[in-house]
Amino acid sequence: MSTSTVQSDNVKIQVKDLHKSFGSNNVLKGIDMDVREGEVVCVIGPSGSGKSTLLRCLNKLEDITSGKVVVDGFDVTDPKVDINEVRRHVGMVFQHFNLFPHMSVEENIMLAPVELKKMGKAEARERALELLERVGLREKANARPASLSGGQKQRVAIARALAMAPGIMLFDEATSALDPEMVGEVLQVIKELADTGMTMVLVTHEMGFAREVADRVVFMADGVVCEQGEPEQLFGNPQQARTQDFLSKVL
Amino acid sequence: MALVVGAPSALAQGSESVEGQTYVIGTDTTFAPFEFRQNGELTGIDMDLLRAIAEDQGFEVEIRSLGFNAALAALSSNQVDGVIAGMSITDERKEIYDFSEPYFESGVQMAVAANNDEITSYEDLKGKTVVAKTGAEGETYAKSIAEEYGFQVKSLDQSATMYESVKAGSAVAVFDDYPVLAYGIAQGNGLKTVTDKVPGGSYGFAVNKGENTALLAAFNDGLAELKASGEYQQILDSYLADPTAAQPSNFFDLLVKSMPALMTGLWHTLLVTAISFAIAMALGLIFGFMKISGNIVLRGIATTFVNIFRGTPLLLWAFMFYFGLPQLTGWEISVWTAGVLTLSLNAGAYVAEIVRGGIQSVDPGQLEASRSLGLGYGKSMQKVVIPQAFKMMTPSLINQLIISLKDSSLLLAIGFTELLYQGQQIYAANFRVTETLLIVGIIYFIAIMALTKLANYADRRFNK
Numbered sequence: 001m002s003t004s005t006v007q008s009d010n011v012k013i014q015v016k017d018l019h020k021s022f023g024s025n026n027v028l029k030g031i032d033m034d035v036r037e038g039e040v041v042c043v044i045g046p047s048g049s050g051k052s053t054l055l056r057c058l059n060k061l062e063d064i065t066s067g068k069v070v071v072d073g074f075d076v077t078d079p080k081v082d083i084n085e086v087r088r089h090v091g092m093v094f095q096h097f098n099l100f101p102h103m104s105v106e107e108n109i110m111l112a113p114v115e116l117k118k119m120g121k122a123e124a125r126e127r128a129l130e131l132l133e134r135v136g137l138r139e140k141a142n143a144r145p146a147s148l149s150g151g152q153k154q155r156v157a158i159a160r161a162l163a164m165a166p167g168i169m170l171f172d173e174a175t176s177a178l179d180p181e182m183v184g185e186v187l188q189v190i191k192e193l194a195d196t197g198m199t200m201v202l203v204t205h206e207m208g209f210a211r212e213v214a215d216r217v218v219f220m221a222d223g224v225v226c227e228q229g230e231p232e233q234l235f236g237n238p239q240q241a242r243t244q245d246f247l248s249k250v251l
Numbered sequence: 252m253a254l255v256v257g258a259p260s261a262l263a264q265g266s267e268s269v270e271g272q273t274y275v276i277g278t279d280t281t282f283a284p285f286e287f288r289q290n291g292e293l294t295g296i297d298m299d300l301l302r303a304i305a306e307d308q309g310f311e312v313e314i315r316s317l318g319f320n321a322a323l324a325a326l327s328s329n330q331v332d333g334v335i336a337g338m339s340i341t342d343e344r345k346e347i348y349d350f351s352e353p354y355f356e357s358g359v360q361m362a363v364a365a366n367n368d369e370i371t372s373y374e375d376l377k378g379k380t381v382v383a384k385t386g387a388e389g390e391t392y393a394k395s396i397a398e399e400y401g402f403q404v405k406s407l408d409q410s411a412t413m414y415e416s417v418k419a420g421s422a423v424a425v426f427d428d429y430p431v432l433a434y435g436i437a438q439g440n441g442l443k444t445v446t447d448k449v450p451g452g453s454y455g456f457a458v459n460k461g462e463n464t465a466l467l468a469a470f471n472d473g474l475a476e477l478k479a480s481g482e483y484q485q486i487l488d489s490y491l492a493d494p495t496a497a498q499p500s501n502f503f504d505l506l507v508k509s510m511p512a513l514m515t516g517l518w519h520t521l522l523v524t525a526i527s528f529a530i531a532m533a534l535g536l537i538f539g540f541m542k543i544s545g546n547i548v549l550r551g552i553a554t555t556f557v558n559i560f561r562g563t564p565l566l567l568w569a570f571m572f573y574f575g576l577p578q579l580t581g582w583e584i585s586v587w588t589a590g591v592l593t594l595s596l597n598a599g600a601y602v603a604e605i606v607r608g609g610i611q612s613v614d615p616g617q618l619e620a621s622r623s624l625g626l627g628y629g630k631s632m633q634k635v636v637i638p639q640a641f642k643m644m645t646p647s648l649i650n651q652l653i654i655s656l657k658d659s660s661l662l663l664a665i666g667f668t669e670l671l672y673q674g675q676q677i678y679a680a681n682f683r684v685t686e687t688l689l690i691v692g693i694i695y696f697i698a699i700m701a702l703t704k705l706a707n708y709a710d711r712r713f714n715k
Contacts, residue, residue: 061619088625098620102638112624115634157620164625 010037018067029223042210045220091161095173099145106141131159151182171202273311277322277331281679284434284490285337288676304473317666339452353453360429362442376402389426440682516673527594535602560600609644
C-alpha cells in the first residue's frame with residue numbers, strides 16, 4: 001500500500017558498486033541502488049549491515065572507498081564537485097537530532113539560509129516559522145533545544161533539514177532515540193513529507209511505518225543489498241532466507 | 252658586531268662628547284644606602300652621585316633598577332651602557348669591564364641579631380651558618396675565613412632577606428658591606444655590629460671594556476668636580492652620618508606610604524597580564540586548531556610549540572628574552588617586550604591545549620549536522636563548534652588568566668616593575684619584610700578575587 005502521490009522515471013540518486021571500508025573492516029561490499037524522483041525508499045536490516053553507512057555516503061559524510069554515487073546530477077565521488085553545493089540539495093535528519101544547543105529553535109533553522117546568503121534574515125525567519133508551522137512547533141520558535149522533548153527536537157531537526165528546500169531527504173534512524181510515545185508524532189511529520197512527493201531515503205527499524213510509507217523497501221545484510229521490492233511483496237512474501245529470518249525476528 | 256649594533260643608545264667612542272646624550276644605566280634594586288626606593292623614587296648615594304655628575308657634565312641618564320646580577324648581565328648584553336651598583340672594583344671584574352676612579356671606599360663588616368649575646372667574635376661562629384650576598388665582597392671575605400673559624404656560608408641575593416634570616420635565626424650572622432649594614436642598623440633592622448670593619452675594596456662605576464669611553468671619562472671628571480666642590484661629601488653624609496629618612500612607624504603608616512608604589516606595581520601587573528593574555532588567546536587559537544588539523548606538519552609544529560613552552564620554566568624564558576635575545580640578534584629588547592613575550596608564549600601553550608580540548612569535547616554530530624546543511628568547514632567551526640567549545644573552555648581560560656597574573660610576578664627577576672617587585676623595593680629600603688609582603692599578598696588576593704568574579708559574571712552573561 002503505497003501512499004506516494006508523485007513519482008517519475010527521473011533518477012535522483014544513483015549508486016554503483018559502492019564500497020566503503022574503515023581500515024580493514026569492509027562495511028559496504030558493492031551496493032547498487034537507484035532512487036527515482038518522488039520515490040520513498042526505506043532501508044531495513046540488522047545492526048551492522050551498513051544501512052547508516054550507505055546513507056552517509058550519499059551526502060559524503062563518509063569518504064567513499066570506491067564506486068560511484070550520483071546525487072541530483074552531481075557525481076559526489078568526483079573531487080572537483082563542490083560537496084557543499086550537493087549537500088544543499090540533500091537534507092539529513094540524524095538519530096540524535098544534532099540540534100545546535102547554543103541557538104534558539106528558529107536560529108537553528110535560519111542558520112544555513114542566512115549563512116549561505118540564500119535569504120536575508122527577515123525572509124529566513126519567515127521561512128523558519130512556516131517550516132515550524134508545518135511540523136506543529138511554531139510556538140517554540142524562540143525556545144532553546146534543551147527545553148524540548150525528544151519528539152519535538154526531531155521535528156525541529158526535520159524543519160532545519162528542509163530550510164534549504166532540498167529535493168532529497170535522508171533519515172538516519174530518525175525515531176530510534178525517541179521514547180515510544182513520541183515516535184508517532186515524528187513519523188506523522190515524515191509521512192506528510194512523503195505525501196508531498198519528496199524523494200526520501202529512510203534507514204529505519206519501524207517496520208510498520210516502512211510498510212505504510214515506502215514505495216520500495218531495501219533489505220541489507222552484511223554490506224550488500226540482499227533483497228528489495230515493494231513493501232507488500234518484501235514483507236508479505238520475502239524470497240531470501242536472510243530476509244525471512246530477519247523479518248521473523250522483528251515483526 | 253651584533254653587540255655594537257644592539258646598544259641601546261649611542262655608544263660614544265673616543266673623544267666624542269657626552270653632552271646631550273642619554274645613557275641607560277643599570278643598578279641594583281635593594282642596596283640601601285646606595286640605591287633604594289623611597290616613596291616610589293629611586294634614591295641613594297649611587298643615584299644622587301650619578302645624577303649630580305650627569306648634571307655637571309651635561310648628559311642625561313635613564314636608570315634601570317634591575318638587581319645586581321641582572322644589571323651586570325644587562326651590561327654584558329649591551330642592554331645598558333653602564334652599571335653603578337655599589338660594585339667593588341676587583342681584578343676579575345677588570346677583565347671584562349672598565350671602571351671609573353673609585354667613588355667610595357668600602358669594607359666588610361659582620362652583624363648579628365641585636366639580642367644575640369653569644370657571638371662577639373669570629374671564633375664564636377664555629378659550627379654555625381652565616382649569610383652573605385651572592386657575588387659581593389662580603390661573600391668573598393666570609394668564605395676566605397670560613398675554614399679558619401669553622402662556619403658555613405650561605406649566599407642570598409638581597410640585603411633585606413639576609414637580615415631577615417639572621418633575625419629569624421636561620422643564620423647567626425651576616426657579612427655585608429659596612430655602609431649598607433650601618434644604614435640598615437640605623438633604620439632599625441634589628442641587628443648590631445660586634446666586630447670591626449675589614450678595610451676592603453673601592454666602589455666603581457663600570458662600562459663594558461673598551462666601550463663608552465667618553466661616558467667613563469665624563470664620570471671621572473664629574474666625580475672630581477663634586478669632590479672639589481664639597482657636594483660629594485654632602486651626599487655621603489646625607490645617607491651615612493645621619494640616616495633620618497622618615498620611616499613609617501606603624502603598619503597603617505607603612506600601608507599609606509607604600510600604596511602609591513604598590514598601585515603602580517598592580518597597574519603594571521594587570522597591564523602586562525592583559526596584553527600577554529590577549530596574545531596568548533590568539534596564539535592558543537592558532538596552535539589549538541593546528542593540533543586538531545589533519546595535516547601532520549601543522550600538527551607537528553603546534554605540538555612542538557606546546558611542548559617547548561610547557562616543558563620549560565617561565566623564568567628561563569624571561570632571562571632568555573631579556574638577556575639572551577639581544578646578544579643573539581642585536582635587537583634592543585625592552586623589559587616590557589621581554590615580559591610580554593615570556594608570559595604570552597607560556598600562556599599560549601596552555602591555551603592551545605585548552606582550545607584543542609574544548610573543540611574535541613564538542614559532539615562530532617554537531618559538525619556533521621552543520622556540514623550536512625551545506626556549510627563549509629570554516630563556517631561550521633565558526634558558527635557551530637567554536638561557540639560551544641568556547642563555553643566549555645571558559646572555566647579553564649579563567650583559570651589560566653589567573654595563573655598568568657600570578658606568574659607575572661616572576662618578571663621581577665628581569666627588573667619588571669610589577670607588584671611584587673615594588674614590594675621588594677619597599678622592604679629593601681625599610682627592612683619591614685613581613686609586613687610589606689603581607690600587604691602585597693592582600694593586594695594580589697583582592698585583585699584576583701575581583702578578576703575571578705568579573706570573569707564568572709562575563710561567563711554567565713555571555714555563555715547562557
